[in-house]
Amino acid sequence: DLCATPRLKTRRRGGGKRRRAMAALSKGLFVLSFLFVLLSSVPVSLSSQKKPSSAARREDIPYIKCQVCEKVAHQIYQQVIDKEAQVSPKKVSEFQIIEIAENICNLKKEQADWMLQIDIVEKGDRLQLVEQGIEGMCNSECKTIERACQEVMGYADTDVAEFVFKTRPSADSLVKFLCHDLSEACSAETPPVPKDRLPGDPFLAKPSKEAEMEKILRSMEEHQA
Incomplete structure (x- = not known):
């Protein structure tokens, strides 16, 4: 027992x-x-994107750099106004403006979503940035705009943020400061596009489910960070 x-x-x-x-x-x-x-539930298109087509075409940057700079300035101006509406009656802090300026050229951040709505269109011997009003799939054109944006901003994000915080400029004044005085992106005349330039990727609208999923994943990543 x-x-x-x-x-x-x-x-x-x-x-x-x-x-x-x-x-x-x-x-x-x-x-x-x-x-x-x-x-x-993730659309098949999310996994079927071809990586080679998402590489930036650096040879196109000289033909769109000034336009990209102007859009960056307008985006910073508008996003600061939107932030003011969110925090009202408080005043937007310099840190919040720096955050906008730092992320405006980073496709992984919400502040750069504006790039997803732009199509690069060849008209005659010029390239034009045409807003589509909806988000598209991020292909080589999207990456090219991101690269041009990064070249425009360089290390000037804090200078831009300080200028906006201290002077509260108009959109046109910010364009002049960023694109003519600071980066000189619009100081010289834009050259004509070579006749043998290969056409860019077509603009493809992003399915709403996919856009929603990307925002959820990005939000999760930001919370983890």
Whole structure:
């Protein structure tokens, strides 16, 4: 009888471990099922994008740099106004303006979503940035605009933010400061486009589900950071 007691206790302990293991397995299966449902809701187009076509075409930058600079200035101006409406009656801080200026050229950030609505259109010997009013798939044109934006801003984001915070300029004044005085992106005449330039990627509207999913994932990444 004395020898049987430890065996009985050992069985009970073993049974507890098995129950805990089964519970952990059930939780794991639930998580996997949830992820499967989540991933199955992502449109096929999200996984079928071709990476080579998303590379920036640096040779196009000289033909759009001035236009990109003007749009950057208008975007910073408008986003500061939008931020003022959000924090009212408080005043927008210099830090909040710096955050806008720092992220305006980063497609991973919300402040750069404006780039997704632009199509680069060849008209005669010029390239024009045409706003579409809706977000499109980020292809080589989107990346080219991002690269041009980064070249315009360079390390001037804090200078731009300080100028906006201290002077509260008009949109036109900000264009002059950024595109003529600071970066000189619009100081010289834009050259004509070569006749043998290869056409860019067509503008493809982004499905609403995909846009929503990207915003959710980006929000999760920002919270984790």
